[in-house]
Amino acid sequence: MSELEARARAVLCDSYARLPVTLERGDGVWVFTDSGERLLDAVGGIAVNVLGHGNTRLVEAVAAQARAMIHASNLYYTRPQVELAERLVATAFPSRVFFSNSGAEANEAAIKIARKWGHLRKDGATEIVTLSGAFHGRTLGALAATGSxxxxxxxxxxxxxxxxxxRGDLAALEAALGDTTAAVMLEPVQGESGVFALPLDHLRAIRDLCDRHHCLLVVDEIQSGMGRTGRMWAHQWAGVTPDIMTVAKGLAGGLPIGATLVGARADVLEPGDHGSTFGGNPLACAAGIAVLDTISEQNLVANAATVGDRLRAGIAALEDAGRPILEVRGLGLMLGVGLRRPIARAVATAALQGGLLLNPIGQRTLRLLPALTLGAAEADLVVERLDRALLAVAAR
Ligand SMILES: Cc1ncc(COP(=O)(O)O)c(C=O)c1O
Known part of the structure; x- marks a missing residue:
């Protein structure tokens, strides 16, 4: 155990099963440990570091905003909050934005809005229907939505x-919708349960069911959004428009932020209904503006699609070469590698030793959520290092 790990165990709660490595700094898709080792980062802070590490424009935007004003409270208007909301809405659907600080909080806001909508517009309907395998966060309301x-x-x-x-049972979904249903809430691509994309025809059918049963469709794009799947928002692959969308993770490139986009039909919040001290503060919003502008100017959504395809093909070739891979799931740079044997943690540990960060989910899935800036050569290196880790574990 390293000296820092021992100190951490003394003062930090045991809420995370951390890998035994201390990260000190990053540069693009690379991170450096406290002993100077360079690791290829295919986890991206769990879909947060969309521009990679140390992006100059992001760093400068944050530094400039920190000098001007870090925080002001929501008692007043601040320019970065308005400008980020304008940019965000322009990438999505006609809506207005409530800002918070995390994914769970963005979902809590969505749940409250759906409930208020049900009270006002559907005779007090308050129920929210979710899909098995969902992950919507760890606050109590979001945990209830997660349902696991x-x-x-x-x-x-x-x-x-x-x-x-x-998930996948449209008849069961339809049977669950009724007079008491305020909303259906879903991830277009489930992340935490192992990277499962909802079939596009299901997403369209669910939109239709919500219309027929007069309830809202809430899409949680906290992990699947921000261009990661090769579209700015994963639900756009299906051509559907949600009533509410939640965003967090990559929106400010690493600063804490959450956003709940609310279409006109669901826009029921009034002063006093909801709030957040830090939500949408100028620092996080300045970062968000830099992130959205960079994604757009550098065509990073298209990059996620093409490099994602390359990465996927490379991993599929490992499967063909007899490595214990069952399937590669997901879209763009949101990939799950299903394993034939319960070796995910062992492979992630071997990969770490071989200079690659991977995220094991349970024992049968490896998740890859690298920066949207990942290049073709770097994707090939991810495949090469993953192969070495799989071979190392197989040889044991
Ligand atoms: C789809 C989805 N929703 C919500 C959350 C919760 O986000 P946070 O950890 O920022 O509260 C996550 C986090 O992994 C997520 O992937």
């Missing part, structure tokens, strides 16, 4: 008013 005992078994009672149906 794995995350919530010791935290009962959770708020009521949530119902979950099997």
């Amino acid at each position: 005992a794995r995350y919530s078994q010791f935290f009962q009672p959770l708020p009521g008013g949530f119902q979950q149906v099997p």
Whole structure:
């Protein structure tokens, strides 16, 4: 155990199963450990570092805003918050924005808005229907939406008013929708449960069901958004328009932020309904503006699609070469590698030793969420290092 790890164990709660490495700085898609080792980062801070590490424009935007004003509160207007909202809405659908500080908070806002909408527009309907395998965050409301005992078994009672149906079972979804349903909430590509994209025809069918049963469609794009799947928002692959969309993770390139976009039909918030001290503060919003402008000017959404295809093909070739890979799932640079054997943690540890950061989910999936700036040669190197890690574990 390193000296820092021992100190961490003394003062930090045991809420994370961390890998035994200390990261000190980053440069593009590379990170450096405290012993100077250079690692290729295919995790990207779990889909947060969309511009990679140390992006000059982002760093300068944050530094300039920090000099001007870090925080002001939502008692007043600040220019970065308005400008970020304008840019965000321009990438999505006609809507207005509530800013918060994290994904869970963005979803809490969505849940509150859906409930208020149900109270006002649907005779007090408050129920929210979610899909099995969902992950919507760890606050109590978001945990209730997540609906998995794995995350919530010791935290009962959770708020009521949530119902979950099997992902992929449209008949079960339709049967669950009724007079008490305020909204259906889903991730277009589920991330935490192992990277599962909803079929596009399902997404379209769910939009139709929401219309027919007079309820809102809330899409959680916290992990799948920001260009990662090869479209700015993953639901855009299906050509559907949600009523509410939640965003976080990569929006400010590493600064904490959450955003809930609310279409006109669902736009029911009034002063006093909801709030956040830090939500949409000038520092995070200045970072968000730099991120959105860079994504647009450098065509990073298209890059995520092409480099994502290359990465996927490279990993699929490892499968063909007999490595214990079952399938490669996901879209663009949001990839899950399903393994034939329960070796995900062992492979991630071997990859770390071989200079590659990968994220194991359970024991049968490796997740890759690299920066959208990943180049072709870097993608090939990810494949090469993944191959070495798979071979190292197979040889044991
Ligand atoms: C789809 C999705 N929703 C919500 C969250 C929660 O976000 P946060 O950890 O910022 O609260 C996550 C985090 O992984 C996520 O992937």
